[in-house]
Amino acid sequence: MHIPRKAARTVAVAVTALAVAAAVAVVGPPVLADPPAGVTPATGDIVGVGSTTTRDVMNRYSTAYDAQNPTPSRKLYSWDPGQHSLPPKKGCVNVTWPTDSDTGIRALHNDAAAYNTSGVCVDFARSSRYPDATRPEDANKTFIAFARDAMTWAAMPVTPKRTPKNLTVTQLRNIYLCVLTDWHNANPALPSGPIQPYLPSGSDTRTTFLRALSNSGDANGPNPSLTPGSCVRQPAAVESDSGVSLQVNLRAGDTIGNVLMPYSAGAWVAQSRGGDAVDLRNGFTVRQIDGVPAAIPDVAAGAAGPYSLNPNGRLPRLLFNVVKNNPANNDLAAVSASYATVFGKAGYICTHPLSADRGFLSLPTSGTGPRCGDKYGLGSAPPSSPQTGGQTTGGWLITVYYTAVEGFHHGPPQQVRGCPRQECTFGADDLGTYPTDFVQAVRDEGAGRITSGTRAGTYLNWSYDTGYWLDAIPADTAGHRLEPFQTAGADAATLGRGTRFTIASCGMALDGSPVDAAGCTRLRAATWTVRDEFTPGLGGDKHIDLYIGEEDRVNFTASPLYLSGVGARITVVG
Missing domain, CATH: 3.40.190.10 (Periplasmic binding protein-like II)
Structure with a gap:
């Protein structure tokens, strides 16, 4: 028994321990926007500007932090975006507040005194984007993660x-x-x-x-x-x-x-x-x-x-507070102690997770994957996957997919309509007539090589959101060539694109019998990279699909390589 790659079903989304951790409330009095009316932060206070996305969260944190007993020697303030032209602190000149991450980080960058020294006007920037090498203002900055x-x-x-x-x-x-x-x-x-x-x-x-x-x-x-x-x-x-x-x-x-x-x-x-x-x-x-x-x-x-926020959302991002690096050594680890008291792993933010009504999910302080207080800069960007190199985990479902070959199919002829190139969706152009079982295999597996007529050597591709189209290659979801015994497919919430892994064990067949030993040996000998994605509903938690190349015989689905395994084990290698 094999699971068809293109079968449709509802995706089951699991609520992870991250959501449980986020249920702990940030304590404190009712939140206030900006510093309270009539208050100008003192010279030594910690003041931030920037992202609209994290404005309300950081307002909540600043109010709760400043209400501690005993009162912190350096209070925390977070100015709302674009509302004022005021001095951020005593002794600073009037500025118009930044409206987003980019302008907030730029204000931090342009503050000549900003590294925990006297005269600092902007201590940190709120950011809901990652460090970006194309932006000069991101150089020599530490992005400290706190939420998802x-x-x-x-x-x-x-x-x-x-x-x-x-x-x-x-x-x-x-x-x-x-x-x-x-x-x-x-x-x-x-x-x-x-x-x-x-x-x-x-x-x-x-x-x-x-x-x-x-x-x-x-x-x-x-x-x-x-x-x-x-x-x-x-x-x-x-x-x-x-x-x-x-x-x-x-x-x-x-x-x-x-x-x-x-x-x-x-x-x-x-x-x-x-x-x-x-x-x-x-x-x-x-x-x-x-x-x-x-x-x-x-x-x-x-x-x-x-x-509540789905912790397995399809387009995840981390949220940060950004500070300047120490100019003496430009070291990510050299964030000043006073800033670490607020933003570090043992600081106030990481030890006071957000309640569910804040929308965002606090990052855990331990375990694998991004953690609260983790520090990133240019060249050390956050990972796109929670998996870490060298980790072997069990409980996986492995399936395989392949490229159909017209010459091995002999069913009744069927006309196919679609797009002559992948530049439209559900096109109506005549793409040729092919055996019905070949067309079905293309729909099940995603691609098939044409061996007859004027289009011989080209590929008929299919995707549920595009329909059929002709291409020079069997294409993955990014439009790149599928590589046998290299390309793998997975949901992004399971393994991020670019994750490399090996098969440690193929598990058991779906009916409880052993998987084919020769087929499993071939799969275990390869190093796989996640470059493809499932049709929505087909993937799910701990399901990976392995591309094994073109079919090489009639009735290829009876070959040893066409296998499914439950309870498999994989090792992430990068």
Whole structure:
């Protein structure tokens, strides 16, 4: 028995221990925005500016920190973005407050005195993006992680329904490249209607979202941010994580029911829970990406709250507070003791996890994967996967997939329509006529090599969000060639793209019998790299799919290599 690679089912999302840790509340009096009225921070206080995304969270932390008994000798303050032109501290000149991570880090960078010395006006910057080598202001900075968020997309439910509950990363990429422009083509169950994509102007939500779309969902991937197409609406006044702002700035002729926008899932959850987070949703709901909900329970499926952030969100990102490195040695480890008291592993933030109504999930202080207080800089960017090198874990399901070969199939002829190139979705061009069992194998496995006619040597590819298309290669989800005994597929929440691993044990066959020894030996001899993704609903926790190349015989699915194993063990090697 083998699990078909393209079979559809509902993704089961597990709530991890991270969500349990986040249930501990930050204690303290009611939160206040900015320093209290009439208060100008003292010269020695710790003052921050920057990201809108983490504004409310850091306001809460600063209020609770300053209310400790005994009172800290250096109080903590976090100025709201873009509201003032005031001195950040006594003795400092008036400044207009930064509005996002970029301008916050730039203000920290431009403060000539900023490294825990007298005359410092900006001690830290709030950031909801990773260190970026293309930004000069990120040099000689320490990004200190404290919480987890996930990016997603949001739309307003209307009647009749115009937008789907789920889009894939590929579909979102094509929407923001203006390749996919009709909701019916995104989901044939929907009526035809123009897709009207919006982006907030100059925010870290925008930057992170576009970076993730350019890197198959990895917001810290190597490719630069996606350049939006000409159809993307980018009004200068549209604020991040705000359906209210989008409604006010809706382009003339657009319909709110056709609109989508990126949204911080953590910010949406916080807005839905009330408290000190202002509810800016305006009816917008966060939706699924690749079948993975942004919130638990799943509002996209109509579930009622209270909601929490899904720790397995499809476009994860870390949240940081950024300080300058010690200019004497420029060492990430050399964060001053006074800053570590607030931001370090044993500091106030890491020892006072966020409550669920804050939206974001506090990082744990121990274990594998990103931890609260971990320090990053250029050249030491956060990992895209919680797995760590050298770790062997059990309980995996392993399956295999392959490229079909037309010459081994002899069923009745079937015409195939689709796209002559991967530049459209669900096209209607005539792509040729092939054996029915070959066409089905392409749909099951994802690709097949054509061996007859004028298209011999090219590949018929299929994806649930694109349909059929012709290509010069058997393609993975990023459009790169599948490599036999190298390429593996996994959900991003299970193993991040680029993770390398080996098979330590193939486990048992699905019926409880031993797996084929020769087939398992071939799989164990290889080193695999996650470069592909499951059709949403097919993957799930601890499921990996191994690409074994082209079929080499009739009835290839009866060969020793075409196996499934439960209870397998894998070793992550990088």
